[in-house]
Amino acid sequence: MKEVMSEPGFWQSRWGISLLASLGMGVVMLAVRIVAAAPLPPEMLFNFTARLLGVPWVFNLVHELPLGLDQYAKYALFILTFLAFLGSWVLLGWLLDPLLRRSNRLAATLLCIGVSVASVGLVFLPLQGLGAFGAAPANFFYPPLTTHLWAAAFGLVFAVIHILMNRRRQTDPLRREALGSLARLLGLVAASSILGRIVAGTYAAAQGLVGFFGKITGLSPEILSAGDHYVVSKNIFNPTVAEKGWQLRITGLVDNELTLTLDDLKALPAVERSSTLTCISNKVGGDLIGNSVWTGVHLSYLLEMAGVKDGASELILRAADNYSDSFPLMAGLRDATIVAYLQNGEPLTRDHGFPARVLVPGIYGMKNVKWVAEIELADSDYQGYWQVRGWSDSAIVRTMSRIDTARATRLEDGNVAIGGIAFAGLRGVQRVEVSVDGGESWREAELKPALNELSWNLWGFSWQAEPGTHDVLVRATDGSGEVQTKKRARPLPDGATGYHLLRVNVS
């Protein structure tokens, strides 16, 4: 017998109901993520898709397309991933609709819960390498019980909305339509397992591209966001410099004094390159070191505009926070040295020196003056803010290396991998070695070529290790062939030395 029904609107249609249920589930997910830090299935999916951003050609595309995506790439990808996730639930809801409509409420609810738990346990967790239902020993992130309970809760939300919306509910027993729906579900499972294989294949290929370094969890990214880049200043409250009214003055032993606004500066030929900045007070193994992409004007260009007088030998930099420091004119004339106004393509943040700062790679951070207001050319040495407090005047960066991974990553071949960074200022890093026996013997680590001669190197090292803890040491050799000194020195006055020793966990 055919039922006679009023024409159902879109929201009562199979698509409409599934869309509503899916959106409702998405909203609940976001809410509990924020309120209760619940493990989020689309976030798990994102953990997987985000690997794409580490694939070199994707990375280059994102950073070279003039879309200004650099900073937001991960958010854009997260939104896309979330939408794809919700989309798959719309499709699921549509496919299951006849079955949901014909089974009783309890069965319908259990079906949705089952699908949700299964998708997390059999797809999203394995995709991240955490094993079926998160059983892998390396799963420190998604405690299985909580994760599955939340997955069940999300399935429940979907079911409740779906059932409430389904005005055309029928309670008569399963019939052909319902059986058809079951067949479609099985078809979907088969199709998605094929798709899964394709995705996994692509993933493996992408992993090959990302290579060894992409696999090492905990390894510092090659380029740090402004937020992740360390901040150091003498101030309790960093100065807020208004763009209006800010000027950079070039004074002292010059033919004509210069006064530049930010617009003037931006109108000059710009250079963009990554460079590593590190604080002289950084301890061995510390994180007062960072590498970002900086954009600005060659300082030599400004000095040429002003015309350097004979006898000038020193640059004195003064800043809006009543800070001053100096470095030799020779360092100021290097191509590496710029007055920067962008970090990773964005205006400097207040903490990193808005509107402009000096970057003089190879020399410790204290000479990289932020909120710079004046550059004076002088003919004698000058003692800056930290020099009068006993710190090095030349402040040439010392060779350092750091282990980033307190926990080793288990690789497919059974070995475990660790990694970190190494930096030797303008001398560059030639080699990184690792000792896993407390310094008795050293083996060469894999060195990722630096982005340029101003940037740090990532290194990685894999070895056969028993589960447990291992005392690992690292040392770098600079471009001149000099091995990092193992002599321990505190940061004051010339910068810390000694090898970073880290107790690494192997599970």
Ligand SMILES: Nc1nc2c(c(=O)[nH]1)N[C@H]1C(S)=C(S)[C@@H](COP(=O)(O)O)O[C@H]1N2
């Ligand atoms: N004007 C000004 N510039 C400054 C400082 C400061 O206190 N005032 N601190 C310096 C120090 S000690 C370091 S290590 C670097 C840190 O730069 P960052 O905060 O961008 O990493 O800025 C340098 N430039």
Ligand SMILES: [Mo]
């Ligand atoms: Mo510093």
